[in-house]
Amino acid sequence: MSDSKRGDPKRILIFDTTLRDGEQSPGCSMNLKEKITLARQLERLGVDILEAGFPIASEGDFESVKAIADSLERTCVAGLARTSDADIDRAGEALAKARHPRIHTFIATSDIHLEHKLRMGREQVLEEVDRAVRRARGFTDDVEFSAEDATRTDWDYLVQVFKAAIDAGATTLNVPDTVGYTTPVEYHELIRYLRAHVPGSDDVIFSLHCHNDLGLAVANSLAAVQAGARQVECTVNGIGERAGNTAMEEVVMALKTRPDHYEGLDTGIVTTEIYPTSRMLSSIIGIPVQPNKAIVGDNAFAHEAGIHQHGVLNAAITYEIMTPQSIGRPSNELVLGKHSGRHAFRDRLAELGYDLEDAEFQKAFKRFKDLADRKKSIYNEDLEALVADSVGRQEGRFALADLVITSGTFATPTATIELQVDGEPHKATAQGDGPVDAVFKAITEVTQTKCELEQYQVKAITGGMDAQGEVTVTISDEGRRVIGHGAHTDVIVASGRAYVNAINKLEWHKSRRGSDEPRGI
Ligand code: KIV
Ligand code: ZN
Numbered sequence: 001m002s003d004s005k006r007g008d009p010k011r012i013l014i015f016d017t018t019l020r021d022g023e024q025s026p027g028c029s030m031n032l033k034e035k036i037t038l039a040r041q042l043e044r045l046g047v048d049i050l051e052a053g054f055p056i057a058s059e060g061d062f063e064s065v066k067a068i069a070d071s072l073e074r075t076c077v078a079g080l081a082r083t084s085d086a087d088i089d090r091a092g093e094a095l096a097k098a099r100h101p102r103i104h105t106f107i108a109t110s111d112i113h114l115e116h117k118l119r120m121g122r123e124q125v126l127e128e129v130d131r132a133v134r135r136a137r138g139f140t141d142d143v144e145f146s147a148e149d150a151t152r153t154d155w156d157y158l159v160q161v162f163k164a165a166i167d168a169g170a171t172t173l174n175v176p177d178t179v180g181y182t183t184p185v186e187y188h189e190l191i192r193y194l195r196a197h198v199p200g201s202d203d204v205i206f207s208l209h210c211h212n213d214l215g216l217a218v219a220n221s222l223a224a225v226q227a228g229a230r231q232v233e234c235t236v237n238g239i240g241e242r243a244g245n246t247a248m249e250e251v252v253m254a255l256k257t258r259p260d261h262y263e264g265l266d267t268g269i270v271t272t273e274i275y276p277t278s279r280m281l282s283s284i285i286g287i288p289v290q291p292n293k294a295i296v297g298d299n300a301f302a303h304e305a306g307i308h309q310h311g312v313l314n315a316a317i318t319y320e321i322m323t324p325q326s327i328g329r330p331s332n333e334l335v336l337g338k339h340s341g342r343h344a345f346r347d348r349l350a351e352l353g354y355d356l357e358d359a360e361f362q363k364a365f366k367r368f369k370d371l372a373d374r375k376k377s378i379y380n381e382d383l384e385a386l387v388a389d390s391v392g393r394q395e396g397r398f399a400l401a402d403l404v405i406t407s408g409t410f411a412t413p414t415a416t417i418e419l420q421v422d423g424e425p426h427k428a429t430a431q432g433d434g435p436v437d438a439v440f441k442a443i444t445e446v447t448q449t450k451c452e453l454e455q456y457q458v459k460a461i462t463g464g465m466d467a468q469g470e471v472t473v474t475i476s477d478e479g480r481r482v483i484g485h486g487a488h489t490d491v492i493v494a495s496g497r498a499y500v501n502a503i504n505k506l507e508w509h510k511s512r513r514g515s516d517e518p519r520g521i
Contacts, residue, residue, distance in 0.1 A: 069098035083132035092139030106146035133168035180213025207231035396504025
């Protein structure tokens with residue numbers, strides 16, 4: 001973390017935890033390639049600190065923190081660690097090659113957590129803080145300490161905890177509202193109290209970290225900023241545990257849009273990368289953004305009421321407090337078609353934040369050409385689904401090679417499928433209540449997966465009769481729930497792909513069970 005950023009009193013640091021606090025929420029898990037793609041986009045977006053994961057949680061977490069640390073140039077990369085030596089050492093190891101490493105260590109400080117979770121006394125926790133921060137300083141001079149459940153912690157004890165962290169060498173002090181319990185006025189007072197009472201507080205950065213259980217995460221975050229916190233911990237689209245974390249794009253645009261109110265405080269975010277980043281995350285995890293979501297929702301800039309439309313046409317300022325262009329929303333113009341070549345395809349992918357390796361690019365280009373044969377107008381949304389399909393979603397033991405169905409008013413729906421299993425072709429035929437059911441049954445006959453279909457959703461990616469359908473399926477087995485996605489102009493093919501994608505994920509989790517199961521916090 002450069003001193004100029006830390007030293008500028010008007011600069012709000014953005015600490016992005018999409019890949020840690022966001023990724024550990026249900027349905028948001030990403031594979032290594034997806035995490036690296038998103039991390040690179042977050043660097044383009046200009047986040048100051050990127051929390052890449054929790055290295056001791058699993059081999060996969062360790063590998064992804066390491067890979068991100070190795071590949072980012074400008075961004076500070078953080079790894080999360082509890083206070084144990086093993087946690088800190090593992091984080092230090094994962095960050096060994098980072099240009100700007102940060103160890104983020106935490107322990108709960110509320111009496112509720114001390115009594116029911118940690119079974120430790122207050123003195124013991126102070127000792128843990130001291131030991132952990134000192135050990136982390138052995139790896140890097142950029143150490144963040146978080147007092148988990150700070151907003152339900154006795155304020156004077158919190159002062160002692162933070163003093164211990166500063167004395168041991170912490171440079172950032174985080175005040176998490178872990179359970180989304182606080183309110184704007186209360187959080188504002190807490191931050192002011194800590195800044196006034198923690199000895200040495202002028203030499204450290206105070207950070208906020210809010211969860212959205214009462215729908216107050218962004219309001220609380222902005223209140224903390226007004227009280228002098230200078231680091232905002234947040235996630236893209238507000239994804240995260242339970243009701244989510246502070247939505248990065250909302251805080252950034254609130255500061256940008258209201259400099260009069262926020263006294264010119266600003267972030268280093270390249271706001272035109274906000275929308276592409278939001279789209280990329282949504283297409284990787286397959287969780288759509290709600291249409292009325294502030295800043296990045298489909299309707300955020302749509303003016304339906306006639307009187308509004310009239311006003312906006314005369315002068316946008318009548319009903320628009322910021323422009324869609326300022327967050328990088330393209331007008332939904334036709335982007336590519338049947339005659340577009342490799343160059344145009346590569347350029348457009350780069351604009352959307354995708355930098356594919358050669359083999360991946362060739363695979364994606366072939367799928368693009370296939371799609372262009374079936375669909376006249378190819379929009380950005382089509383390309384995002386196509387890249388997600390050809391890069392992220394094809395990993396695993398199973399791949400759908402072919403699918404034929406017969407169905408109709410009087411015919412019994414029947415599906416014949418061919419699956420590649422570890423590279424070998426396997427065929428199956430099954431009947432079902434409908435064509436999708438028949439396809440799922442035929443696939444299950446080959447994979448022999450025991451699972452329950454919890455949810456099936458289909459939506460058109462763009463408008464038009466030839467639009468691609470995007471299918472999302474949620475399946476579960478023994479309490480493990482995974483989400484699969486597939487896109488195609490034929491929704492039955494999209495369904496088959498989504499189901500195979502979900503089964504691959506389930507199989508992957510099963511193969512890791514026992515040894516390497518990720519543990520969130
Ligand atoms: O919510 C929380 O308390 C956390 C900490 C680890 C910062 O995520
Ligand atoms: Zn959190």
